[in-house]
Amino acid sequence: MRKTDHLGGITAFVATAQHGSFTAAAERLGLTKSAVAKSVGRLEARLGVELFLRSTRRLSLTPDGERFLASSQSAIEILEQAEAELTSHIAEPSGRLRIDLPAAFGRQRILPHLLRTLRQYPELSMTVTFSERFVDPIEEGVDLVVRIGELADSSGLIGRRLTTQKLVICASPDYLQRSGVPAETADMSHHQCIVGLRRNEPKIWLLKNSLGQVTRFTPPATHEFADGDAMLAAVLAGCGLSQLPLWLVGKYLAGGELVEVLSGHAGGEMPVSALWPKSRQLLPKIRFMVDTLVKAAEEGLLD
Numbered sequence: 001m002r003k004t005d006h007l008g009g010i011t012a013f014v015a016t017a018q019h020g021s022f023t024a025a026a027e028r029l030g031l032t033k034s035a036v037a038k039s040v041g042r043l044e045a046r047l048g049v050e051l052f053l054r055s056t057r058r059l060s061l062t063p064d065g066e067r068f069l070a071s072s073q074s075a076i077e078i079l080e081q082a083e084a085e086l087t088s089h090i091a092e093p094s095g096r097l098r099i100d101l102p103a104a105f106g107r108q109r110i111l112p113h114l115l116r117t118l119r120q121y122p123e124l125s126m127t128v129t130f131s132e133r134f135v136d137p138i139e140e141g142v143d144l145v146v147r148i149g150e151l152a153d154s155s156g157l158i159g160r161r162l163t164t165q166k167l168v169i170c171a172s173p174d175y176l177q178r179s180g181v182p183a184e185t186a187d188m189s190h191h192q193c194i195v196g197l198r199r200n201e202p203k204i205w206l207l208k209n210s211l212g213q214v215t216r217f218t219p220p221a222t223h224e225f226a227d228g229d230a231m232l233a234a235v236l237a238g239c240g241l242s243q244l245p246l247w248l249v250g251k252y253l254a255g256g257e258l259v260e261v262l263s264g265h266a267g268g269e270m271p272v273s274a275l276w277p278k279s280r281q282l283l284p285k286i287r288f289m290v291d292t293l294v295k296a297a298e299e300g301l302l303d
Helices: 004-019 022-029 031-046 061-087 104-121 173-178 185-190 228-236 246-254 285-298
Strands: 052-053 057-063 095-101 124-130 142-150 159-171 194-196 205-208 214-217 223-225 243-244 257-262 268-276
Touching: 004 022, 004 031, 004 061, 022 031, 057 061, 095 104, 095 159, 095 285, 104 124, 104 142, 104 228, 104 246, 104 285, 142 285, 159 173, 159 205, 159 246, 159 285, 173 257, 194 228, 223 228, 228 243, 243 246, 268 285
Parallel strands: 095 124, 095 142, 194 223
Antiparallel strands: 052 057, 142 268, 159 243, 159 257, 159 268, 205 214
């Protein structure tokens, strides 16, 4: 058997272990489910061990599989690093870049820069997903992640601050006419509030007083939405108060469709950052895209 077949089997095995099924691995690798399963089967036959325990519902790694996965991931990282060093002189990005973005911010602020890049560099391909949950780039095979909020410590990732989101609390004139205008933060406990829904994360608003001190306020979660555009739609529909980024609601405030409340507590900010695995820090396509987003942020195009 050729050595390239060996490498193909290892790649199929790692993708299957990371994604939990032959189907998901096939989608990640651009192959058929049958091809991935056969490739892993040939690898097991060559090694003389079972790497997966197979059932009708799921795959799980055997002890041998867990040990081999750790070694295989290290080997793949070494190969990626070698490729990055070899191609670091290439000026134009190429290959497939996998990016995961927060939904509303990603569509409105990041996606236009990605599309402009695709038009400019035809050798570059992208797989773009949108989610609000935490995405582990290493485990899920994503090259670059953009996230809003403070970053959890992770020794396997590199982060770069792009910009900050300035936050305001607002509501529709119709809602305020029906429910009254809150004069202080304690009044919000008597209001309907629209909050973001993120798994295993507290629902808090950042309030900033005249002295510049920031406090964390837990609003009553009357309505929960896992998408910024949906939250905006609910506020415009008169469903309650919400704290939203100024880039999202600015034009509605200017047009009178929304009204800012508790302006004395405005000014809270949330960081927006790009994250990527340390093992891929030298890949030209990642470096190019991070530089593109940093430049856009410096020019105020992400605000």
